[in-house]
Amino acid sequence: MEEYRIRVRIFIGIIFVVIGILGLRLGQLQLLDQDDFTAESRNNAIRENRVIPARGSVIDRNGVLMVSNQPSYNILFTPRYFDEEKIPLVANLLEVPDSVVVQKLKEARAWSGFRPSRSFTGVSFGVFSRVQENQYRLSGVTYEIVEKRSYPTSANASHALGYIREVSGEHLGRLEEQYPERLYRQGDLVGQTGVERRYENxxxxxxxxxxxxxxxxxxxxxxxxxxAEDHSPEGGYTMHLHMDSRVQALAESLFVNKRGGAVAIDPNTGGIIALVSKPDFAPEYFSSRLDSATAAYLFQSNEKPLLNRATTNLMPPGSTWKPFMSLMALQEGLIRPGQTVRCGGGHPLGRGRFFSCMGVHGPLTVESAIQHSCNTFFFEMMYRTDIETFNRYAHLFGFGERAPTDIGEQAPGLIPDSAYFNRFAGEGKWGPGWTLSLGIGQGNMGVSPLQLARYVAAVGNRGTLYPPHLVAQLVNPETGTVTYPDLPTPERMPIEPQYFDMVKEGMRRVMEAGTGRLAQIPGIPSGGKTGTAQSPHGRDDSVFIMFAPWDNPQIALAVQCENAGFGGDCAAPIASLMAELYLKGEIPDSPAKTIRMRRALSARSEPLSD
Amino acid sequence: MRAWYRNLDYITLFAWIGLVTVGLTAIYSTTHGPASEFLLDSVRRNFERQFMWFGISAGGILVCLLLPVRFFQKMAFPAYLFTLALLVATLLIGREVNGAKSWLYIGGFGLQVSELAKVGTVLAVAWLLSNRRPNSSNVRYGLMGVGLLLIPGVLILLQNDTGTALVFFALVPIMLFWSGLPLTTVVLLVSPAIAGYFAIVYMPVAILFSVGFTLWMYLDTKDYRVTALAAMFTGGVVAVASFALAKVLQPHQIARIVSFTNPEAAEFRSGVGYHLVQSKAAIGSGGLTGKGFMEGTQTQGAYIPEQSTDFVFSVIGEEFGFMGAMVILLLFAILLIRLIVLGTQVKHPFGSMVAAGAVGVYLIHVFINIGMVTGLLPVIGIPLPFLSYGGSALLANSAMLGIALNLHMRRDDFSIYGY
Structure with missing residues (x-):
């Protein structure tokens, strides 16, 4: 009987051991490894339907819609659910070879087996509807309707706005890290250039x-x-630009047959009214698949339409540099107000050949030197100073450096200093003969249209250098919260306002009785300066800077036409028409309009020689 | 006069009701959740049918409680022979379901004979061992008992229902243990199974086990024959298993055997490992408290095949979590231990043998089933007693419980017969 009791105890012990083993195993699965299995079951059974929010629209300074959205159709593959036997059917519906489907499936799998990948984007409505009809028998194939960018105005503004494109792998990694709350995914469209990129967030x-x-x-x-875990999409901020889409569109149309850039700035804010770079492209190109001809034009042609010439095209400023030289000379005391310099047809240092003037101007004050664009006068000013002072003043006006702005692509430009010449010519082997031509904006220097526009805006407003910027404000469409671009405070230059008045007077005379005569705006006095930059690549570059109205400038412009000759021929009429449209809201018919139009449209850049 | 049911053990009865209720809850969740409209017609009425079987089983228990002790003693062997006859009939005219020919249809009414055979076999073995003449050889009766188990086991094996057959074979050591065979012998009989298990899961442990076990047998018995037998059983199985895995078996057969150790592996997860991946995901993701009744994503999405039958435990694990799973284990522990205790209270060996047999059947099912759904054991298709959907099994298991309860309730009636 005793043995029987032992057997009962052993048997109860075995029951405890069996139940205990099972209990421990359950504890392991449900308590220790719960997270792994939760992930597994979620991957299985939970599908996320993503709703892409409407990307923020873009509005110009007059409330004109420049960029909005329209529906586009995407086909998504979820490799985990995809039935490989259906590849021919799917390929047939999508009108692509089987191999393309196989390839897309492979790419999708490389990213994630469980999450839907955008394998075909921007398919036609016909393809979309067929996939939609057949979806019940296509497991792992889903669709989505997303908004794609549309551009309702006739302005391209391609370099200012930029374009959006499917995110690249490396870029995606950066964005995921930088803005985890924005929930980036493979196949998302993100801004690649311009304000689309800058304000992507x-x-x-x-x-x-x-x-x-x-x-x-x-x-x-x-x-x-x-x-419980769902959340509704939040729309992007509406972007308000300083840009005037009419001025932008006009400038783009006037740039026909030309290469170059034009920038118009509000001298009182630094807001960019127009930013033109030609040749350009329609941002719509990037809203759907690029055909090969377009892709060749964009990426391979020597016209380089993707290049932002308005901010990266560097060329000598030519005579548009003379107002700058005048301001430096006055502030540095190289010449006093009213004092004259005599022009006898050239600078003595040149002995006739190199540093000659266009004419024999006689005694000239600062104002008349600007009016007549006298080279002798400005050679002399350069002769009276040194390269370091020159360099310092150029930097005061923002030359030789990148502007603090919301435009991504910029070239700093070249403003030489003694170190530059030491390197370029050899230490001690250079003298005034090397630097004098800088006084008339020729030689070893390079400035961009954006820099010129910023400078002429500062001349117009008598000495405040604003950070040029495209975006006025960003408005949250749901809360109405307004965000302003993060810009440094404008700098007041250490130059006496009265000197600006003298320079402006000179620039007024340019427009009324000088080289800018044919670019006057009927009824609105303005200040301007033509420039003709010697180009190493063929014909001279045509440059023009301008501000208007003269007494209270509302717009300041710089226009640069590559290899298009004299500054008054190409750049001046374009700038003048842009300013008139901006200031008046229209360009009333007048003989002045006809003249400027004809001059602007007939000018052309010397074709590129490949 | 006191009522006939004065000795009825209510604790066991409540444990039974508890288990069946949880089972019904889980089955309800699989068939009446948000996904019910996508279910196959064949499983859509599972809850209602199981509820009906719950009623039938309760009636069955009541009938068992009303019958006298003598009836069971007299009917034990005839019942066994009857179930054998049914098994043979099933082999001849049965219907094949899921590859196993284990269903006998009588006038549109399906019966899984192998479930009934468990009751008949437990009764017959109990009858045999309790009728043992004094001073007769334990070994002879033991071998006869083994024979009683092996016959239905082999018949069911022929039906291609390996899981259920395994239950009969696993009953052998348990039955021998109760018949008084030395513990060492019983352990020796079980040792090849353990060695084989380790050989599949992790070879070094298998080798360690066979060496350790042989050494232990030697130290325990100091008998060279027993030691040699131990070495042969364990080492032999390990050697055969490793040879089979390396040389004999086809890759798909090996996959079937070893996949349970790592069902998530890429080569298994959508094939032989699929059941386990889904079941483990369901149970594991249940966590401490579970996802809630009818809220289990695996269950409602019908990711686990056979989730109302063999894999019903994964439904409980997912929707009621670790706590729900522990309640099930606790109820089983109460039921099994209580039955053993009840068996000891019956002075007649027939009563204690029936209780022990029932406990053996339940324990094997619980271990194999929960071990299977949690990935401890290979997927061997046997149901969880009282919880899994299936009328024959619920009725047979309940009847066995009713008989054990009856023998305990009427334990005083045995004294008339005595030895």
Missing amino acids: YLRGIPGSAFKLVNVHGREIKSYQDG
Whole structure:
């Protein structure tokens, strides 16, 4: 009987051991490894339906819609659910060879097996509707309707606005790290250039998600946890630009047959009214698949339409440099107000050949030197100073450096200093003979249209250098919260306002009785200066700077036409027409309009020689 | 006069009701959740049918409680022979479901004979061992008992229902243990199974086990024959297993055997490992408290095949979590231990043998089933007693419980017969 009791105890012990083993195993699965299995079950059964928010629209300074959205259709593959036997059917529906589907599936799998990848974007409505009709028998194939960018105005503004494009792998990694709350994914469209890139964070918004419980056959059966984890999309900020789309469109149309850049700035804010770079491209190109001809034009042609010439095209400023020289000379005391310099047809240092003037101007004050664009006068000013002072003043006006702005691509330009000449000519082997031509804006220097516009704006407003910028404000469409671009405070230059008045007087005379005569705006006095930059690549570059109205400038412009000759021929009429449209809202018919139009349209850049 | 049911053990009865209720809850969740409209017609009425079987099983228990002790003693062997006859009939005219020919249809009414055979076999073995003449050889009766188990086991094996057959074979050491065979012998009989298990899961442990076990047998018995047998059983199985895995078996057969150790591996997860991946995901993701009744994503999405039958435990694990799973284990522990205790209270060996047999059947099912759904054991298709959907099994298991309860309730009636 005693043995029987032992057997009972052993048997009860075995029951405890068996139940204990099972209990420990359950503890391991449910308590220790819970997270792994939760992930596994979520991957299985929860499908995320993503709602891409409307990307922020772009509005110009007059409230004209420049960039908005229109529906576009994408086909998504989820490799985990994809039935490989359906590849021919899918390829047939999408009108592509089987191999393309196989390739897309491979790419999708490389990114994630469980999350839907945008394998075909921007498909036609016909393809979309066929996929939609057949979706019930295509597991792992889903679709989405997203908004694509549309550009309702006739202005391209391609270099200012930039374009959006599917994010690249490396870029995606950066964005995910930088803005985790924006929920970036493979296949998302992100800004690649211009303000689209610069303000990507604001324009994007936050994608919404709806989580659905999916059964073993891939059917959605209900919302997961009654939608507790769902969140609705948040639209992107509406972007208000300083740009005037009419002025922009006009300038683009006037630039026909020309290469170059034009920048118009509000001298009282630094807001960019127009930013033209030609040749350009229509941003719509990037809203759908690029055809090969367009791609060749964009990426391979020597016209380089993607290049932002308005901010990166460097050329000597030519005579548009003379107002700058005047301001430096006056502030440095190289010449006093009213004092004259005599022009006898050239600078003595040159002995006739190199440093000659266009004419024999006689005694000239600063104002008349600007009016007549006298080279002798400005050679002399350069002769009276040194290269370091020159360099310092150029930097005061923002030359030789990148402007603090929301435009991404910029070239700093070249303003030489003694170190430059030491390197360029050899230490001690250079003298005034090397530097004098800088006084008339020729030689070893390079400035961009943006820099010129910023400088002429500062001349017009008598000495405040504003950071040029495209974006006025960003408005949250739901809350109405307004965000302003983060810009440094404008700098007041250490130059007496009265000197600006003298220079402006000279520039007024240029327009009324000088080289800018044919570019006057009827009824609005203005100040301007033509320039003709010697180009190493063929014909001279035509340059013009301008501000208007003269007494209270509202717009300052710089226009640069590559290899288009004299500054008054090409650049001046374009700038003048832009200013007139901006100031008057229209360009009334007049003989002055006809003359300027004809001159602007007939000018052309010497074709590139490949 | 006191009522006939005065000795009825209510604790066991409540544990039974508890288990069946949880099972019904889980089955309800699989068939009446948000995904019910996508279910196959064949499983859509599972809850209602199981509820009906719950009623039938309760009636069955009541009938068992009303019958006298003598009836079971007299009917034990005839019942066994009857179930054998049914098994043979199933082999001849049965219907094949999921590859196993284990269903006998009588006028549109399906019966899984192998479930009934468990009851008949437990009764027959109990009858045999309790009728043992004094002073007769333990070994002879033991071998006869083994024979009683092996016959239905082999018949069921022929039906291609390996899981259920395994239950009969696993009953052998348990039955021998109760019949008084030395513990060492019983352990020796079980040792090849353990060695084989380790050989599949992790070879070094298998070798360590066979060496350790042989050494232990030697130290325990100091008998060279026993030691040699131990070495042969364990080492032999390990050697055969490793040879089979390396040389004999086809890759798909090996996959079937070893996949449970790592079902998530890429080569298994959508094939032989699929059941386990889904079941483990369901149970593991349940966490401490579970996702809530009818809220389990794996369950409602019908990711686990056979989730109302063999894999019903994964439904409980997902929707009621670790705590729900522990309640099940606790109820089983109460039921099994209580039955053992009840068996000891019956002075007649027939009563204690029936209780022990029932406990053996339940324990094997619980271990193999929960071990299977949690990935401890290969996927061997046997149901979880009282919880899994299936009328024959619920009725057979309940009847066995009713008989054990009856023998305990009427334990005083045995004294008339005595030895």
